Amino acid sequence: MDIRTRYLQEMGITQWVSRDPGLHPTSEMVVGQNLNIKAKDFIQTDQVMTDLSAQVDICRQCDLHRTRYTTVFGVGPIPADLMIVGEAPSAEDDRQGIPFVGRAGQLLASMLFSIGFELEDVYIANSLKCRPPDDRDPLAEELAHCNPFLLQQIQRIQPKVILTLGKVAVQSLLNTSESLAQLRNSGQLREVVGVPLIATYHPAYLLQSPAAKSESWKDLCRARQLLINGSSG
Numbered sequence: 153m154d155i156r157t158r159y160l161q162e163m164g165i166t167q168w169v170s171r172d173p174g175l176h177p178t179s180e181m182v183v184g185q186n187l188n189i190k191a192k193d194f195i196q197t198d199q200v201m202t203d204l205s206a207q208v209d210i211c212r213q214c215d216l217h218r219t220r221y222t223t224v225f226g227v228g229p230i231p232a233d234l235m236i237v238g239e240a241p242s243a244e245d246d247r248q249g250i251p252f253v254g255r256a257g258q259l260l261a262s263m264l265f266s267i268g269f270e271l272e273d274v275y276i277a278n279s280l281k282c283r284p285p286d287d288r289d290p291l292a293e294e295l296a297h298c299n300p301f302l303l304q305q306i307q308r309i310q311p312k313v314i315l316t317l318g319k320v321a322v323q324s325l326l327n328t329s330e331s332l333a334q335l336r337n338s339g340q341l342r343e344v345v346g347v348p349l350i351a352t353y354h355p356a357y358l359l360q361s362p363a364a365k366s367e368s369w370k371d372l373c374r375a376r377q378l379l380i381n382g383s384s385g
């Protein structure tokens with residue numbers, strides 16, 4: 153079984169054929185290790201993001217600074233066509249300072265791979281830069297304090313599409329209380345600071361609810377369509 157077939161099967165997709173010959177990645181990904189190397193490279197070459205990352209490192213605007221081991225700023229190329237926004241660092245992310253390490257990161261890699269991207273092609277960040285204790289849900293005031301960092305990242309990265317993972321990320325970015333189901337199914341294309349946004353499930357949820365992978369696959373296809381044609385329809 154080739155790598156692509158294995159990843160598509162993990163996504164719950166049995167058949168998918170790309171019409172774009174440019175969308176056929178050929179190499180295996182090493183989750184975490186690659187991101188670490190890339191993050192260092194990119195941070196060294198972008199002064200604006202270096203300065204922003206330094207601000208995050210010393211940020212004490214909410215109580216999460218008391219319990220974090222380290223901040224988790226974000227990783228990826230600058231600029232990047234596709235930006236991923238998750239919720240908050242996991243325990244492992246908090247230890248390593250890198251978003252989406254561990255099983256959720258591996259599934260995210262599979263999700264991206266299934267639409268022709270590798271992890272190092274995309275910029276990955278979270279709504280919160282510090283881990284909430286015991287992985288509790290982020291509080292509204294924590295998100296309000298941290299959101300300006302994320303907006304500055306978006307403006308610097310200049311993505312063509314933002315893919316949000318889970319309800320917290322999309323609700324926070326759009327400042328809405330609409331449910332993830334409403335946001336996914338409305339058919340209305342949302343934007344944040346002028347960038348089209350597609351909402352889908354968080355990989356951690358998909359690990360617990362594999363039946364939702366096929367719905368997530370539709371969201372990924374919409375994101376890919378937007379990137380290629382500038383339209384999700």
Ligand code: SF4
Binds near residue numbers: 212213
């Ligand atoms: S979560 Fe965000 S606002 Fe709160 S301390 Fe960390 S960087 Fe600052």
